[in-house]
Structure formats: structure tokens, C-alpha cells
Amino acid sequence: MSAEPHATLPPVRLPSDAELARHALVAPLFARAVRLARWAGPDTRVDIGGELVAAQLPEAAAALGFDAADEEGAVLASQAWRVAVDTGLVDVTEPDDDEGEEESGTAVPGEDLALVTGGAPGEVLDLWLAALDTVLADASVPDLDGLVDALDAGGEIDFDQLDWNPRREADFLDGVLANLYLLTVAERGASGGPVPLPVLAASMVIPQDMSEPTDAVLEQVSDAMMRLDDQFRQLEPIGLVEFRPVDEALMAETDDEELPAGSAAGAADDEDVSRYGMVRLTPLGLYGIRARMLEAGVTAPAVGELADKGADALLDAVSGYPEGAAQAEIEQWLTGRELPAAVAELLAAARGTDEGGPLRRLRCQQALAPAGPEAEAAVRAVLDDPELGGLARVWLSERGVADVPAPDGAMVFWLTVDTIAAQLAADGETAELPLLMQSLTAHHAGFFDQVWRVEHPATAYVLEAMGRLHPDKKAAKEARKAAFKARSRQS
Structure with missing residues (x-):
């Protein structure tokens, strides 16, 4: 996951590994991969790359409870099979290129399948993380129709024509998930509400120093939002997110079936913001994104x-x-x-x-x-x-x-300086701090005549803050004078 290696995030509260493992086992896509791993046997045939041969997809779909003739069931079976292969739930022997097109490889349940029922919670979660990697890779790939159009004469993908850079796409999705993680742990918590899709898209597109986005930037936000709508649809079945897609009726209301520039970015203040899509990391999703961040060298503490x-x-x-x-x-x-x-x-x-x-x-x-x-x-x-x-x-x-x-005077003043210094360090210059300063100085006659002598390393710093923040102008002026004395004394 792309991230600043020295960044430090707020701590996240996570359920136990045992509870997270239970969530992993019931994630629809992971559960389907397990079922297909148990279904695999001597008659299972695969192509180069370990994919099921086309003739076996209806049977795999039926094993998952889908109609064998349903095209969507075949697509879901193919995706689940890919997860099973990539996680080691299935072991495949690919066909030999020299044996001709009629030959196919074989597949059998893998050794790791036993971990699903007999492994420790951490081992189950490792399997789920491997599945997550597969799904994230798939979500970074553009529409397959575009891939077909971008094939050159030699059957290779022309990335310039497709305007798709695999690394760039993966980094974009990593950045989105990192922002969603930060919004969750910093503002809402693991059990908090969902994040509007326009907010998430804007966080990736609008520069922090841009006070008023241009129409071109707002158009990019709309495009990014629709891109995320497609990606989160793919990420929900693995249990990473709870997702409410963009309202299809909203799309139908536009003439060209595209969101007008600015509508997505401005939706955060609209009562119908949910129509533009809402997303929330699940507890399992928080665990997964944190694991990827830790691997990238990000400091992501957990309570x-x-x-x-x-x-x-x-x-x-x-x-x-x-x-x-x-x-x-x-x-x-x-x-x-x-x-x-x-x-x-x-x-x-x-x-x-x-x-x-x-x-x-x-x-x-x-x-x-x-x-x-x-x-x-x-x-x-x-x-x-x-x-x-x-x-x-x-x-x-x-x-x-x-x-x-009873404390002596020196201790009282030392504790006062220490208390204000701690509040400044914890919360900065909050609206409540001036009231605390006023209360402390009101109870001590000649406060500033004495406090500048306090043997505390933060004395001058605290007095300077009082000079800026004290609600009484006369006291603020006395604080600034006392701060100068304290600085002179220290030097």
C-alpha cells in the first residue's frame, strides 16, 4: 500500500482476532472460494494461469448455488475460483504448453484449506488478507471491454491507448482506502457512520491548497466518484466495506448519463447525499487496511x-x-x-x-x-x-x-504551568483554554509577578500563550511582560 512510511495515524479499536476471523469466514466471496476449494477434485480442469476451463464454469456456479445457465453465476464462480487459487485453498497443475490446446491442467484442494476449520484465527486472517490482495488487484483493472479495444495487432495490451497505468491505478485505490481509514479512525470510529462517496473522491482529487475548485477539477471529482462506485461494488463481497452504490435513478436523470461537473463535490451538504453513494469500512476492513499500512511502514497503532x-x-x-x-x-x-x-x-x-x-x-x-x-x-x-x-x-x-x-506557592505555580502546557500539547489553543487561564489567574493575586520565576521548562512558552489567549487585555499584557522576563531568565 502506498503511504508515507513515517506517517502516524490515530489508534484504531479492533475486535479480537477470533471475531475478525469469523467475519472473514462469512464474507461472501471468501466463503464461495472455500466452497469451490472443497468442490475441486480429479475431474476439475484448468487453463494456463489456473483458471477454470469455460466448460466447467456452469458446474462451478451450480456448486455455489447459482443457476448453471446464469451468466452472472459463471462470473461470480470465476472470481471465487481465482481467490481460491491465489490464497492456496486450491492447488493447480497447469497444462504444459507443448501438449497442445486440447490438454488442460488439474486442480485439487490445497493444504491451506484445512486452516479454514482447523487453523488459528491469525491463520484464517492471513488467508483472508491474501484474498483481499486478489480482489484489490482486480478492482484496479479497468472495464474488460476497454481492454479488448486496446489490444494491438500482436494481441498485447496497448496501455497508451487504454490510458491505464497499473501502478498508478493501484496507488489510487490504496490512497482512497488510506483516506477512508483515516476518516474512520479520526472522526467516526469503527462503529461510526458511512462516508459520502463525493467526500472520498474529493479527498483524492482536490488539492489541499485549492480554496475554490475549478470546473475541470470538479469534473475530475465526478469521474473519480464513478470510478470508486465500480471499485467498491467489487470490494464489498470480500467483507472490506459496507457500500451503498450511486443511485441509478440519479444517473438516469442526466441527459448524457454522466454526473454534471460539481454535483458530486457539492453533494456532501445536500440532504440527498446518500444518492451519490456511501461507504464504510467494516471492522474486518479496518483490520485489512491497517495490515497493509503496517506492511508499507506506516505507524498505524491499535488500541x-x-x-x-x-x-x-x-x-x-x-x-x-x-x-x-x-x-x-x-x-x-x-x-x-x-x-x-x-x-x-x-x-x-x-x-x-x-x-x-x-x-x-x-x-x-x-x-x-x-x-x-x-x-x-x-x-x-x-x-x-x-x-x-x-x-x-x-x-x-x-x-x-x-x-x-497544603501545597506551597512554588508547587501551585509549577502545577499551573504544567497543566496549561499539557492542555496546549493535547488539544492546542482551544476555545476553553482562555477560560481556564482566566480561572487560574483570578485565584492568585500577583500571579504574573511570581509565575515567571517558576523552574519549569515550559514557563515562557505558557506565558506567551497566555499573552495571546487570555480574555482580559490587561492580564494578557502582563503575561507578555512575564514571558519576556522568563525568556531572559532562561537565557
Whole structure:
């Protein structure tokens, strides 16, 4: 899959391998490939390339429950057979070219067929991934009618006439699926709603720096949308997506049976957007696209994969996660661990004066939020820690614990800087942040006269942000002066 090898995506939540394997086994195309592998025997004949001979396609279609005389059944049988061969569910012996046109090869069930019922979930999923590769390759091929028209005198495909570049087509489809994956994990989640086809097409065609697409670009969006409509029809039977095709009545409403330029790109705001097609990655589809991304060198984390890692690896990773995904990862990490020891490990990992320290402490605080009385001893142990003492006092006070020592001024100001630095790192300059700044400064007289002296690596950075964001103009001016002092002090 084409992708930036150093890109990092939001974490995805996936079902267990066992559940995913069950989804794979009932995917219509994969299930048909399994049935044909069991059907194959001594009388099965194949051509060069392992394809079933034409005379056997009706019999294969009947084995799948289709009418033997139905042309569509023969097409579906041919596709399922190709998947069976490519995945190793069927072993074929191709005919020898020297034996003449009358000779044909043979096919028998492959050794991998036994994995369907006797293999581990991971082995079943490996078979499904191989099937997915076959289907993706098929989906990248243009209409066969166009291929026939593009044959040259020697029977070879004239790619220039066809205007088809196999690598370019494969990269386009990979890019579409990568964008669909990102939209799913970043905005909707695995159980979220479908993505309008025009949105997906526009993401591949309209340059990010183009504020107003031209008519030519909008026409490209419409063309890409119809291309995707055909490709997702092919990808749905393997269980990759749930797809609602473009409404055929919509196509009939146009004079030339093509979408008018701009209609597809503008459909996202229309109440009838579903008529232009909707697509959603299934949980199995998320698994499959993630597997291809990992193979391409893309960092595509999944919730739960840090469960056996140390607290330092956990906090470093979830510092870059959205809050919900971070909480889910933390919960899985805590499962099965002795809570007092786990809390102590989390607190130790939260220390540090590096740039990531504030956000690690915020995620640590998030991890400790649901902890009960059994965590109290570990939290009390860091009351005197200059970096964790404020966090510990907040946690103990929220639970009404007695004898919590009051923090001194230095700790209060240090915790304030750390908290704002963490919020900036987690969410950027949100609309809520000025209100937090106003609340913090309102409770401390002479706040800016003291805070610039705080021994925190983010002091100047936080004060500069307060100078930009504080809703009170006078306080914002004081923050800018304090930031200058802090920068001077640091240098």
C-alpha cells in the first residue's frame, strides 16, 4: 500500500482476532472460494494461469448455488475460483504448453484449506488478507471491454491507448482506502457512520491548497466518484466495506448519463447525499487496511497493543492519542495488573522535564482518575515530589482524603504551568483554554509577578500563550511582560 512510511495515524479499536476471523469466514466471496476449494477434485480442469476451463464454469456456479445457465453465476464462480487459487485453498497443475490446446491442467484442494476449520484465527486472517490482495488487484483493472479495444495487432495490451497505468491505478485505490481509514479512525470510529462517496473522491482529487475548485477539477471529482462506485461494488463481497452504490435513478436523470461537473463535490451538504453513494469500512476492513499500512511502514497503532508494555511506553504512546482512545488504551493496560504497583509505575513514568513531560502527567492523571482507595498509598508516596506532588494532592483531595498537606506557592505555580502546557500539547489553543487561564489567574493575586520565576521548562512558552489567549487585555499584557522576563531568565 502506498503511504508515507513515517506517517502516524490515530489508534484504531479492533475486535479480537477470533471475531475478525469469523467475519472473514462469512464474507461472501471468501466463503464461495472455500466452497469451490472443497468442490475441486480429479475431474476439475484448468487453463494456463489456473483458471477454470469455460466448460466447467456452469458446474462451478451450480456448486455455489447459482443457476448453471446464469451468466452472472459463471462470473461470480470465476472470481471465487481465482481467490481460491491465489490464497492456496486450491492447488493447480497447469497444462504444459507443448501438449497442445486440447490438454488442460488439474486442480485439487490445497493444504491451506484445512486452516479454514482447523487453523488459528491469525491463520484464517492471513488467508483472508491474501484474498483481499486478489480482489484489490482486480478492482484496479479497468472495464474488460476497454481492454479488448486496446489490444494491438500482436494481441498485447496497448496501455497508451487504454490510458491505464497499473501502478498508478493501484496507488489510487490504496490512497482512497488510506483516506477512508483515516476518516474512520479520526472522526467516526469503527462503529461510526458511512462516508459520502463525493467526500472520498474529493479527498483524492482536490488539492489541499485549492480554496475554490475549478470546473475541470470538479469534473475530475465526478469521474473519480464513478470510478470508486465500480471499485467498491467489487470490494464489498470480500467483507472490506459496507457500500451503498450511486443511485441509478440519479444517473438516469442526466441527459448524457454522466454526473454534471460539481454535483458530486457539492453533494456532501445536500440532504440527498446518500444518492451519490456511501461507504464504510467494516471492522474486518479496518483490520485489512491497517495490515497493509503496517506492511508499507506506516505507524498505524491499535488500541490494546501496549497492554504488555511498561508504563513509560504507555504514557509516551497515549500522549499522542485522542482522549477517548487514550482512556481505552490505559484501561486495557491496567487490566490484570495489581493496582498499587501499576499506579506506582505510572507515576514514575510521568516524571520528566522534557517537552513531553506535561502531557505524560496529564495522561497519568487520566489513568489514575478511576482508581479507588487501593491506590492511595502509591499516590501519597509522591506528595513531596516536585513534579508529582501537585497531581497527588489533587487526586487525594478529590476523594476527600484527610490530612492532605497544603501545597506551597512554588508547587501551585509549577502545577499551573504544567497543566496549561499539557492542555496546549493535547488539544492546542482551544476555545476553553482562555477560560481556564482566566480561572487560574483570578485565584492568585500577583500571579504574573511570581509565575515567571517558576523552574519549569515550559514557563515562557505558557506565558506567551497566555499573552495571546487570555480574555482580559490587561492580564494578557502582563503575561507578555512575564514571558519576556522568563525568556531572559532562561537565557
